[in-house]
Amino acid sequence: MIDLKLLRDDPDRVRASQVARGDDPGLVDALLAADDARRAAVTRADNLRAEQKAVSQSVKSASAEERPSVLEKAKALSAEVKAAEAAQSEADAALRVAHLAVPNVVLDGVPPGGEQDYVVREQVGEVMPMLFAPRDHLDIGVGLGAIDVERGAKVSGSRFAFLTGWGALLELALVNLAIGQAVEAGFNPVIAPALVRPEAMEGTGFLGAHADEVYKLANDDLYLVGTSEVPLAAFHSGEVLDDLPMRYAGFSSCFRREAGSHGKDTRGIIRVHQFDKVEMFSYVDPADAEAEHLRLLEQEKAFLSALELPFRVIDVAAGDLGSSAARKYDCEAWLPSQQRWLELTSTSNCTDFQARRLGIRTRGESGLSPVATLNGTLCAVGRTIAVLLEVHQREDGSVHVPEALRPWLANRKELLPQ
RNA sequence: GGAGGCGUCGCCUAGUCCGGUCUAUGGCGCCGCACUGCUAAUGCGGUUUGGGUCUCAAGCCCAUCGGGAGUUCAAAUCUCCCCGCCUCCGCCA
Numbered sequence: 001m002i003d004l005k006l007l008r009d010d011p012d013r014v015r016a017s018q019v020a021r022g023d024d025p026g027l028v029d030a031l032l033a034a035d036d037a038r039r040a041a042v043t044r045a046d047n048l049r050a051e052q053k054a055v056s057q058s059v060k061s062a063s064a065e066e067r068p069s070v071l072e073k074a075k076a077l078s079a080e081v082k083a084a085e086a087a088q089s090e091a092d093a094a095l096r097v098a099h100l101a102v103p104n105v106v107l108d109g110v111p112p113g114g115e116q117d118y119v120v121r122e123q124v125g126e127v128m129p130m131l132f133a134p135r136d137h138l139d140i141g142v143g144l145g146a147i148d149v150e151r152g153a154k155v156s157g158s159r160f161a162f163l164t165g166w167g168a169l170l171e172l173a174l175v176n177l178a179i180g181q182a183v184e185a186g187f188n189p190v191i192a193p194a195l196v197r198p199e200a201m202e203g204t205g206f207l208g209a210h211a212d213e214v215y216k217l218a219n220d221d222l223y224l225v226g227t228s229e230v231p232l233a234a235f236h237s238g239e240v241l242d243d244l245p246m247r248y249a250g251f252s253s254c255f256r257r258e259a260g261s262h263g264k265d266t267r268g269i270i271r272v273h274q275f276d277k278v279e280m281f282s283y284v285d286p287a288d289a290e291a292e293h294l295r296l297l298e299q300e301k302a303f304l305s306a307l308e309l310p311f312r313v314i315d316v317a318a319g320d321l322g323s324s325a326a327r328k329y330d331c332e333a334w335l336p337s338q339q340r341w342l343e344l345t346s347t348s349n350c351t352d353f354q355a356r357r358l359g360i361r362t363r364g365e366s367g368l369s370p371v372a373t374l375n376g377t378l379c380a381v382g383r384t385i386a387v388l389l390e391v392h393q394r395e396d397g398s399v400h401v402p403e404a405l406r407p408w409l410a411n412r413k414e415l416l417p418q
Numbered sequence: 419g420g421a422g423g424c425g426u427c428g429c430c431u432a433g434u435c436c437g438g439u440c441u442a443u444g445g446c447g448c449c450g451c452a453c454u455g456c457u458a459a460u461g462c463g464g465u466u467u468g469g470g471u472c473u474c475a476a477g478c479c480c481a482u483c484g485g486g487a488g489u490u491c492a493a494a495u496c497u498c499c500c501c502g503c504c505u506c507c508g509c510c511a
Contacts, residue, residue, distance in 0.1 A: 005474095042470055046480040053480090056492045060438050074491035197501095240428090368467080 001099050001356045004035055017105040020112040020318040027101050034091070034098040041091035045084040052077040100208065103323035104353040107290070110318050110327050117317035118330075124301060125310030127334045132395040136337035137386035138268035141167060143397045143417040146389075147269060158266075159258060159273045163385070166415050170388070171276065171381050173408035175251060178278040178303060178379040182249035185299055187280055190250040192231035195222045200234035203358040205324045212259040224255035229375045232281035237358040241371055244362055245284040245292065249378060252277065268386055270342065275382040282374045285362065286352050289372035290327075293349040296376035297329050300345040303378055306404040309333045309391055312341060324350040333387045344384060347376030 007014055011032060015025040055074045062070045111119045141147030146167030152160040163171055179189050201207050201223045206214055215224040225231060228250035235248070254277050265271035280299060284292045297313065304311050316328040325348035332341035352370035355361070361368040392400040397417040401409055409415075 039470070042480080046470060049481085050479060052491080057438070059491055071491055076491095078491060 001353060002102055002105055003352065003356070004099070006105070007031060007035070014102065014105055017318070018102075020106050020110065021103065021321065022114055022319040023103065027098070031095075031098040031102055034095040038088075038091040038095045041084070041088040045081070045088040048077065048081045048084045052081050103321070104326045104351060106318045106321065107327045107349070107351075109315075110321070111315055112319075113317045114319035115317065118314040118320070119317075121313040121315050121329070123310070123312040124305060125308075127310050130336055134336040134390060135393060135397075136268065137270075137389040140389040140393050140397065140399060141268070141385075144389075144399065144415050145418045146170065146385075146415075149268065156273075159271065161269045161272060161382070163269075163382075166409070167385065169409055170385050170405070173405045174379050174381050174384055175276065175278060176408050177306065177404055179249060179251065181303060181306070182278065182280060182299070182378055185247075187247040187249035190228075190232065190235075190248050192225075192228045192235075192250040192252045194225050194228075194231075194252050194255070196225055196230055196234065197222060200230055200237070201225075203237055204230045204233045204354060205322070205357070206230060208323060213257050215255045215257055225252065226256045227254050227277060227375075228252035228279045229281060232279065232375070233354055233358060233373055236283060236360050239360060240368060241283055241360065241362050244371060245282055245288065247283075248281045250279050250281060252279075254380075269382040270386050272382055275380060277380045278378040280347075280376045280378050283355075283360065283371050284374065286370075286372040289349050289351055289374060292372070292374050293327065293329070293347060296347040296374055297331075299378060300331050300347060300376055304331055304333065304344065306402065307384070307388060308402045309344075309387060311344065316346075322348065324348065324354045326351045326353065334391065335387060336390045336393075342383070342387060344380060344387060345377035347374065349374050 002014065007028070011028055014028045018025040018028060052074065055070065055077055059067070059070055059074060111117050138147060138149065144167070145165045146163065148162040148164055149160075152162050155162075183189055195217070198207070198221060201214065206223075206226065213226060216222075217224070231252065232248050232250045236246070253274060255274050258271060258273060261271060269275075280296055282292050282296065301311075301313070311331050311333040314330050314332060316330055321328050328346060328348045330343050330347075331345040333344045334340075335342040350373045352372050354373045355370040360371050360373070362371045388402075389399055392402070394400065394414075399415045401412050401414055406412060
């Protein structure tokens with residue numbers, strides 16, 4: 001939720017943000033109107049309550065002959081208060097709807113426009129031309145006995161896979177490498193629940209426009225998380241944090257319905273319903289948010305570099321940001337089989353937008369105020385395995401093992417087809 | 419799954435039986451001031467959070483006793499539902 005004070009003081013800035021996102025600036029005026037209406041309703045109800053309270057308190061001290069008329073007056077006021085309170089809760093609800101409809105205000109420098117309007121910040125590593133026709137990760141993975149999508153489909157349906165043998169060990173190696181790097185960098189490691197209550201899902205904004213993406217367990221009123229950003233953000237909900245910054249690296253399984261992506265990335269394990277992920281999450285003072293964002297990006301770059309993968313960093317355009325994000329950087333690795341860049345990590349600066357909704361505050365000079373929250377992928381395992389296999393493949397079907405992963409892979413320098 | 423107990427403004431706690439005196443008691447901690455070579459001790463004052471009003475300052479007003487609904491002129495207190503924690507029983511990797 002955006003800061004209503006900012007909205008009242010500088011509505012043009014919020015309108016400009018909407019325009020940059022390709023979103024409706026009219027939502028800003030609707031929110032302003034809802035805010036006005038609510039304040040009017042609150043003032044009216046407050047005043048009536050004050051009056052009622054006074055009369056009500058005089059009931060006890062009233063003399064026997066006064067009492068009936070005082071009681072009558074109190075009853076009449078009580079009914080008025082009831083009506084005013086109903087009007088107030090209606091106005092509250094209307095404000096909430098209008099408030100939730102306005103996404104975070106984008107930061108200065110974010111490229112305007114849609115999905116295609118990203119700006120490439122840098123490229124790390126070179127895309128080496130393959131001297132043979134590259135195979136895709138599924139072919140390679142099947143050859144290694146590392147990926148089994150047929151049995152995945154038999155047991156769980158399409159977009160599910162088994163990781164077996166070297167595939168299973170690769171996952172554990174990646175997770176170990178990622179968690180180790182994060183701990184080294186001062187992140188507190190966390191194994192997070194993958195099932196959360198509605199409030200956690202709502203508070204992080206995942207039941208908005210993308211509610212279709214989320215698995216729900218209706219019998220238990222619980223949701224399966226699509227990322228450990230959800231439990232990590234909700235971790236401190238409703239709390240006052242005195243020791244900022246706080247940094248976490250959470251490991252969890254992630255579940256996505258992929259409702260809107262029929263026919264997209266259907267082959268292999270690039271887009272599946274269940275995968276594991278190591279996610280960084282930071283709570284910081286809002287003044288430090290942009291610096292922290294770059295810090296998360298550096299962690300992602302260091303991790304991909306350790307895997308010896310060529311990648312580029314893009315500054316995602318305003319229209320392609322999630323509603324909570326004020327800025328987002330993606331790292332995209334080169335996928336040889338498709339000759340394209342594939343998103344491997346994504347880091348978002350949510351400023352105080354998410355924290356306001358979750359009630360996560362810190363003590364400042366002028367009392368309590370929301371913190372800033374930031375999240376970033378350190379390693380989305382399945383997709384990273386896919387890219388690793390493709391980039392490090394050799395003509396004979398063997399796969400080079402980056403040095404950083406070898407401690408967990410029996411010190412192998414290469415994986416050989418079965 | 420069954421039975422019982424508990425939840426008060428940072429922490430602990432009084433109040434709940436029997437509705438109005440609760441503008442929620444006291445202690446600890448914290449902040450300010452006084453006293454004092456320094457510290458400590460002592461004394462005095464302050465210390466929930468959110469919202470409204472406003473010269474966005476003081477002040478004033480409203481709400482807030484785990485959450486919600488209800489009864490009532492009036493609810494921390496009575497009723498119902500929900501959530502969480504604890505104890506015991508059952509089941510279980």
